[in-house]
Amino acid sequence: MVNTNRYKGLLFLQSSDLPVPSFHKISTKTNINDDLSLDFAPFGWTIRTCKVNGIREFNLFYKNNISFPELKKILLERLDKFNDEFYIIYHSWDFDFSFNIVKDKDKYIIEGDLGSQKEISLGTNAPKFSLIFNSHTLNIQQSFLTTPSIKVKNGILRALRMLRKNVLIDRYYTEVAITKQKQMFFYEFTDISYL
8 A cells, every 4th residue: 555645745845845836625615616716727727636545546537727617517526426535726737848756765767758747647658758867966877768858857957956955755756847838846746765
C-alpha cells in the first residue's frame, strides 16, 4: 500500500515554498461556491480526485480544461455517488512540457513529455525524454530516449534547484508542469522514503 495522499502532498509543496497551482478542496456540496465561476480560467478548470484515507490514489478520475458549469456538474454528481472521495480543483494551464521526478538519495530520475504527461501517468504512453542527474552536482549522468532541448533541460534544472533547496527528504516522487506562459507548477508530491 502506497500512501499517495495527493492533498497532503500539495500542502507540503506549498509549505515548502514551491510554486503550486492555486487550489480549492471540495469535499461537500457546500464547498462548491458559485463565486468560483467569476474567477476567469483561460484554459478551463482541472478536477483531481483524492481518497479520504489518502491511500492508493492511482488512476482516479480527473479531467482538464473543462468549463465551470461542467466542473460544477461533475462535482455535484460525484459527491452524490462517492462518499470516500473529495476533489481538488484548480485552473488548467497551457502545457509547454511536463515531467516527473523521483529523488532517490544521490540521484534525480526524470521522465517527461512535451505538453502534458497525462499518458505517461496513465501508463498508456512512453516518455519522450528521460534523464538521471547527480543530486549533489546537478550534472546529467545519463540521458535516454530523445535528447531534450536546452529549454527543457533548463526547466528541469530550475525545478531541481528549487527542490534541492526546499525539500530535505531523501526519497520522493513529484510532478512538474511548465506552461507556455513560462510558469512552473509542482502539482503532485509523495514521500517514498519509507519504501
